[in-house]
Amino acid sequence: MQKLKYLQGYPDQLVGQVSQLVEQGNLKRYLLRKYPEQHTIQSEKALYDYVIEIKNQYLRKSSPVSKVAYDGKIHMVNHALGMHSFVSRIHGNKLKAKNEIRVSTIFKQAPLPLLRMIVVHELAHIKEKDHNKAFYQLCCHMEPGYHQLELDARLLLTQLEIDGPLYN
Template sequence: MKNNPSLKYLQGYPQQVLTQVDQLIANGKLESWVQTKYPKMHALKTEKALYEYTMQIKNRYLKKSSPLSKVIYDPKIHVVNHALGLHTFVSRNHGGKLKAKNEIRIASIFKDAPEPLLRMLVVHELAHIKEKDHNKAFYALCCHIEPDYHQLEFDARLFLTYKEMA
C-alpha cells in the first residue's frame, strides 16, 4: 500500500499503523475519533496564559533548570520550520556579562487544540532545556513529566492530520 500524502505527520510509524489511519480517513471516521477522544479544547488563548501554564509545569518538574524568558504562540512556526514547537537558547554579551535566554514557541495551530496535546508539546519543549537532543534521556524526561507522552504525541499527529483535512 502506498503511503497517503495526508499522513505526512505520521512518517516513521510502522506501515500497519499507517494502514489503520488510512482506513479511518477512508471511512470518514478520523474526525469523530478526534472529537470523541478530545471533546474539549483548552482555554489558553493568550500568550500570558500559555506562559503561566508552562511555568506551572516547569516549576513542578524542572525547578533548577534555566529560566524561561518567553513562551508564545508563533503563527510562522508550522509553515516555516515544519515543526510544532521550538525551544531557542540565545546568549548575548551585555556589559561584559553573558546573558542567556530560553524561549519556547508553540505553533499557533495549538491555540485551538485539546489541552492534553498542548501539554505534550509544552513538555517536549521544556525537556529541551535540559536535553538538547532527541535521545533516550530526553524521552525519559518527557515521560517523567507526562507519563502518556508517546500516546499524546501520536494523537497530536492524528489531530494535525484531521485539522489539515478539514
C-alpha cells in the same frame, strides 16, 4: 490510500488503521471522542503561566524561561509544532542566557493534553538539546502518556489537513 505524511516512520499496521479511519471519514469522530473539548489557554499570558507551572513542577532548578508565545509562522516555515530557542549574550563580564518557547498557533484550538505534550517537549529542550534517549525519558517523566499524545498530535495535524479544524 492517501499518503499520511505526519505518520512517516510509524509501523505499517498503525498507518493502515489511520488510513482506514481517514477513508471512512471517521478520524474527526475518533479525535472528538477522545478529546471532546479544546483548552481555554488563548492568551500569551495564560500560555506563559501554564508553561511556568509545568516547569516549576519538573524543572525548578533549570534555567528560567523568559518568553512564551504562540507563533503562527512555526508550522509553515520550520515544519515544527513548537520551538525552543536559547540565546546567550555577553553583558560586560556576565553571560546572560534566555530561553524562549514558541508554540504553533495550531495548538490554540487543540485539546489540553496535546498542548501539554508540546509544552513538555519544548521544556525538555532546556535540559536536553537533542532528541536522544535522555530527552524522551525526561518527556515521559513530565508527561507519562507522552508518546501516545505525540501520535495523537500527528492525527490532529492529519485531520486539519484533510478536513479542517477539529472544533467548530
